[in-house]
Amino acid sequence: MKKQLLHISSILAIFAFIFLAFGSDDDNSSSSADTNKMLAYNYAEDFVKQRLKSPSTAEFPGLFEKADHITELGNEEYRINSWVDSQNGFGAMIRSKFSCKIIFKDDKVRVEDLVID
Template identity: 45%
Template sequence: MVRPEDSWRARHEKRQEDAQPQDDAQPQDDAQPGAKRPSRLRYAMGLIVLLVLAGSCYSMVSGGGDHEWKPTLTEAQSICEGFVKDRLKSPSSAEFADATGQLTNFDKHEYTVHGAVDSQNSFGAMIRNSYECVVHYADSEDRWRLDGLSFSES
């Protein structure tokens, strides 16, 4: 015969077993066991990247503001190297060194560039020449113009 205490004890133990999680039970949320959740730092970094990209897109679409292109000394030096090469016997052998320059007329976008070039002469010997090049950027023509170019042997 079953005693009333035994049936109560059996029911109580059954409730405790049901309340304890089992090894094969799935967690309440959809996360995989052992998987790490993204931290707040990752969310913050993602938000920052998103804002930077949105700002870049806006800048490209809006034209980037009132920035107007202006000629620079580096461009003037490069243009002068081209004009110097045009006047050499062997332009492919040209090696430029010591280029310096300055803006000499702001309104005219005029630059004076001084430098040295090593190149082969008509006999194949490497000769160093110094040069002075004066160029300006013609806004109306959208191109660089040569105002003067002189050479001297170094």
């Protein structure tokens, strides 16, 4: 009986985690905003890779850390302050900080103020 209760409570815990992690259908605007934030980060990655000496070696933060590096500015604009590890011209892996603004406008995406330190 105890094993069965543990099994049921484990399943309930998993469902609770999924519900909390992905939200309910009642809050689609929040879900959409989160999707747009992550989309903005992905575009930032692409713009950063274009400026790296060895873009194929680029490693960015994991999903949960990325979320902390995005600030929603309103009007479909996002500030990204993050980092990337990549090989420099000598083949050594280095961490560089980057910052940029991603703007979604008229079905286009543009980057402003891209700085890589």
